[in-house]
Amino acid sequence: ELAIGTPGSPVGSSVSSVGFLNLQNAGILPSLEDLLFYTIAEGQEKIPAHKFIAALKTTGLRTGDPRLKECMATLKETLKNTSDGVMLDRHLFKKCVQSNIVLLTQAFRKKFVIPDFPTFASHIDELYESAKKLDEGQVADYIPQLAKFNPDLWAVSLCTVDGQRHTVGDTKVPFCLQSCVKPLKYAIAVHDHGTDYVHSFIGKEPSGLRFNKLFLDEEDKPHNPMVNAGAIVCTSLIKQGASNAEKFDYVMDFLNKMAGNEYVGFSNATFQSERESGDRNFAIGYYLKEKKCFPEGTDMTSILDFYFQLCSIEVTCESASVMAATLANGGFCPITGERVLSPESVRDTLSLMHSCGMYDFSGQFAFHVGLPAKSGVAGGILLVVPNVMGIMCWSPPLDKLGNSVRGIQFCTDLVELFNFHNYDNLRHFAKKHDPRREGGDQRLPPFGPMDYESLQQELALNAPLWKKICPTESNQDSSTTIVYRLDS
DSSP, rough: EESSSOOSSSOSSOHHHHHHHHHHHHHSOOOHHHHHHHHHHHTOOEHHHHHHHHHHHHOOTHHHHGGGGGHHHHHHHHHHHSSSSEEEHHHHHHHGGGHHHHHHHHHTTOEEEEEHHHHHHHHHHHHHHHTTTOOOEEESSSSSHTTOOTOOOOOOEEEEEEOEEEEEESTTTEEEEEGGGGHHHHHHHHHHHOOOHHHTTTTTSSOOOOOOOOOOOSSSSSSOOHHHHHHHHHHTTTTTOOOOHHHHHHHHHHHHHHTOOOOOEHHHHHHHHHHOOOOOHHHHHHHHTTTSSSSSTTOHHHHHHHHHHHHTTEEEEEHHHHHHHHHHHBBBTTTTTOOOOHHHHHHHOOOHHHHHHGGHHHHHHHTTTTOOEETTSSEEEEEETTTTTTEEEEOSSEETOBEEEHHHHHHHHHHHBBTTTTTTTTTTTOOOOOTTTTSOOOSSOSSSSOOOOHHHHHTSTTTTTTEEEEEGGOOOTTTTTTEEEEOO
């Protein structure tokens, strides 16, 4: 019990902070580890390890999350030394979670960007099943490796800016990024050289033409980095002067960091086929060379090789969703906490994805979906909900404009259900679901983890733990004293 104020003196205005400090000084404030144990234990003196793991998964966090590596390793080691290999008392639990306690507390106290994650995930599953019924579209067949994919393959993965994960469908099947790599290499170029340098070679306007047209703007520059001409010039800006092997490793290192070291591979068969059937891109390359669009001293044929290599980089839906989440999170990878890209490069990339990312459907997509996205002929759609999450949809059958039929349907349905459209949050607008508010406190800026003390203070003075009681119950002067009692 804590009485704040003394007889004869006015009560301080900042009751909570005074109470917290007095409690902390008295050494009786419950630790975050204890609070977490009581949350999961629900009155029991021990908890089974599997109950903790199951509860963890409902928050959206995975046991394989790199941030929880130490916690999971300690848990495994601790269970080996218990009598039954299953149960954890409060002290053992504390030992297991203390290395990651702030992250875990935020998760269990619903302080992530999507507080009620199970409900949100079930909505995503429904949207997935709805789009799965579509059987229109054709699998790209201009190279044999793309034509081999089963048209029934369909996958959706998402990763929030807090690292909450959900996947449904064929999410572990590797496929090539193809044009989905264009915004990623553009981000790398801007990260390395800055906006002004990159856009001295490439424009910022939607072209209004097919993505593989031999056509430049009035300044003899490619219209934007999301069409082939712009992407080829963008490729020439990366790691200038290095060999193709060094350049490739450099980009792969970036993509691995963006994906939190999840699967990023390379399809040599696709690369060889791209090169053999790349006449249009060679024609674009020679046209760009004639118009002096490349930096001085550029070997155009070598750049085209590098361009085909980058198109042939493989991902899974799961790893690509983390890449998208890195863009959603301002350049920080959500599952490692590492800064990969500068804020400037992410802002510029999302701006161009929004206006130019979906081939000749870009205007329609910006109108109806209102989110930055990039599609590729392998059937992928990389979708970014800024400050919330990244999503990768993948299904090989394409519409006439080269976009995944199921992917477009999923993105459209997603924004019809949730207020993710860029302009859904205007005042007086019809309300949709806002998963950022439902089932927990809305997470407001600044984003990112709180520190131990501020989280402990907030939770320790929450209503379920502390009750304000009548001062006379504690023989205190009711005119000058406020009393809090710690609930059992």
